[in-house]
Amino acid sequence: MSAKYKVIYDYLRNGITDGTFKTGSKLPDELTICSEFNCSRMTAKKAYDMLVSEGLIYRRQGQGSFVLAKQQDLDVIDVQERQLEGLSRTSHGRSKSHVIRFGLIFATKEIADKLNINENDPVYDILRLRIINDKPYTLEQTYMSPALIPGITQDVLNESIYSYIENELGLKIASAQKTSRADISNDLDHEYLKLKDIEPVLEVEQVAYLDNGKPFEYSFSRHRYDLFTFSSYSVRR
Amino acid sequence: MSAKYKVIYDYLRNGITDGTFKTGSKLPDELTICSEFNCSRMTAKKAYDMLVSEGLIYRRQGQGSFVLAKQQDLDVIDVQERQLEGLSRTSHGRSKSHVIRFGLIFATKEIADKLNINENDPVYDILRLRIINDKPYTLEQTYMSPALIPGITQDVLNESIYSYIENELGLKIASAQKTSRADISNDLDHEYLKLKDIEPVLEVEQVAYLDNGKPFEYSFSRHRYDLFTFSSYSVRR
DNA sequence: CAGTGGTCTAGACCACAAT
DNA sequence: TTGTGGTCTAGACCACTGT
Numbered sequence: 035m036s037a038k039y040k041v042i043y044d045y046l047r048n049g050i051t052d053g054t055f056k057t058g059s060k061l062p063d064e065l066t067i068c069s070e071f072n073c074s075r076m077t078a079k080k081a082y083d084m085l086v087s088e089g090l091i092y093r094r095q096g097q098g099s100f101v102l103a104k105q106q107d108l109d110v111i112d113v114q115e116r117q118l119e120g121l122s123r124t125s126h127g128r129s130k131s132h133v134i135r136f137g138l139i140f141a142t143k144e145i146a147d148k149l150n151i152n153e154n155d156p157v158y159d160i161l162r163l164r165i166i167n168d169k170p171y172t173l174e175q176t177y178m179s180p181a182l183i184p185g186i187t188q189d190v191l192n193e194s195i196y197s198y199i200e201n202e203l204g205l206k207i208a209s210a211q212k213t214s215r216a217d218i219s220n221d222l223d224h225e226y227l228k229l230k231d232i233e234p235v236l237e238v239e240q241v242a243y244l245d246n247g248k249p250f251e252y253s254f255s256r257h258r259y260d261l262f263t264f265s266s267y268s269v270r271r
Numbered sequence: 272m273s274a275k276y277k278v279i280y281d282y283l284r285n286g287i288t289d290g291t292f293k294t295g296s297k298l299p300d301e302l303t304i305c306s307e308f309n310c311s312r313m314t315a316k317k318a319y320d321m322l323v324s325e326g327l328i329y330r331r332q333g334q335g336s337f338v339l340a341k342q343q344d345l346d347v348i349d350v351q352e353r354q355l356e357g358l359s360r361t362s363h364g365r366s367k368s369h370v371i372r373f374g375l376i377f378a379t380k381e382i383a384d385k386l387n388i389n390e391n392d393p394v395y396d397i398l399r400l401r402i403i404n405d406k407p408y409t410l411e412q413t414y415m416s417p418a419l420i421p422g423i424t425q426d427v428l429n430e431s432i433y434s435y436i437e438n439e440l441g442l443k444i445a446s447a448q449k450t451s452r453a454d455i456s457n458d459l460d461h462e463y464l465k466l467k468d469i470e471p472v473l474e475v476e477q478v479a480y481l482d483n484g485k486p487f488e489y490s491f492s493r494h495r496y497d498l499f500t501f502s503s504y505s506v507r508r
Numbered sequence: 509c510a511g512t513g514g515t516c517t518a519g520a521c522c523a524c525a526a527t
Numbered sequence: 528t529t530g531t532g533g534t535c536t537a538g539a540c541c542a543c544t545g546t
Contacts, residue, residue, distance in 0.1 A: 096525030216453035232473030333544030
């Protein structure tokens with residue numbers, strides 16, 4: 035059973051996505067939602083505020099709630115779209131992974147810091163090439179602690195690590211911190227992403243957390259510059 | 272008079288920032304906050320949830336609220352840090368602007384779409400170089416509608432457009448949608464940002480909105496690849 | 509079990525906008 | 528004045544965690 039605010043959120047979000055609520059149009063006011071969904075104003079407001087924080091709507095005292103214009107570019111993949119899923123779920127076609135390197139190394143100070151383990155503790159060292167529709171898109175360097183995420187194998191890597199963690203290990207992935215930057219492409223990028231010297235990558239550094247607050251994955255994804263963007267929305271408070 | 276949840280939020284956030292609440296430590300539980308600030312649980316929870324959405328803390332049923340590790344790199348400027356301010360306010364030293372081009376053009380279809388005006392309506396066409404501590408950092412191409420933001424002059428451009436809009440025009444800036452990507456540096460970048468051919472830029476495309484929901488600024492900021500990052504935090508729901 | 513957060517209610521008063 | 532959202536209360540019940 036989903037929370038009531040989630041039901042309302044889904045109703046509004048789907049309406050925005052499928053065009054029932056068009057760009058610029060006014061959404062039902064809170065009291066209307068309250069009577070339709072038999073809830074209190076606080077519950078309705080929570081659903082609306084989630085949409086505000088996603089940048090899908092804005093709300094004005096005395097006026098109402100309105101659908102914001104969408105910002106979409108269909109030729110590229112937005113990193114935010116991936117959210118906390120693996121790439122496998124994108125709407126951009128069939129994706130697969132090619133494992134280039136898979137082994138154990140001793141954690142450097144930086145890796146240890148990010149994963150909240152001790153320096154020189156063993157960590158998985160995984161380098162994968164992400165391929166969508168048979169075209170190389172992303173080189174992904176991943177570090178994970180075997181103490182936290184045991185039993186990683188080649189088979190797991192060829193599928194989604196994330197679904198292994200959630201379905202096989204029964205752990206919950208809760209959140210991720212991402213930092214992106216532009217970088218000059220290196221030899222690996224040239225070889226695997228088929229980039230020329232002058233063509234850069236969009237590197238996304240990520241620390242992903244389980245729902246117990248423990249960081250379980252530290253990764254660097256180097257995306258082809260022409261195929262990826264990275265979006266965000268900020269509201270002033 | 273600040274809202275009560277904001278007072279609580281500031282109290283917790285300052286405590287995290289100044290080290291009163293250390294990384295990994297447990298924050299006061301809701302009932303403690305309620306009695307200290309004489310508020311209801313809903314109000315305390317709102318403050319905590321804001322910190323969750325910023326990625327500063329996490330909360331677990333049955334356990335409590337805990338401070339997350341910070342991700343900070345002091346050598347570079349994070350675009351999120353700028354938030355909705357001009358660069359003038361960064362903690363990275365004295366900043367100024369050099370206006371390279373300032374005039375009016377007719378809106379292309381793309382500009383008109385983003386600013387929600389008609390094609391061929393006049394728009395300000397502004398190109399500025401951002402300089403921090405006498406080093407070039409960012410080339411910023413800005414489009415704004417004079418119908419919405421009148422009276423832009425060279426003087427305004429040398430200061431902050433944002434403070435002009437808020438203080439002189441009395442308008443409120445509410446939110447911004449940003450998309451970033453890596454790009455090959457062009458001739459302008461080479462000339463003004465002192466980049467070599469092979470060195471890329473981090474381009475951030477932004478649409479900024481007033482609190483009446485109207486987009487007032489459409490801009491492209493091309494940052495030196497070695498001096499800027501772009502951060503975000505996402506929580507699974 | 510007690511401690512803690514997640515959700516929800518049924519009101520209340522206020523601020524702001526349009527008429 | 529009416530419609531709308533912003534904030535807040537004082538409870539309630541539930542779910543999860545650790546002892």
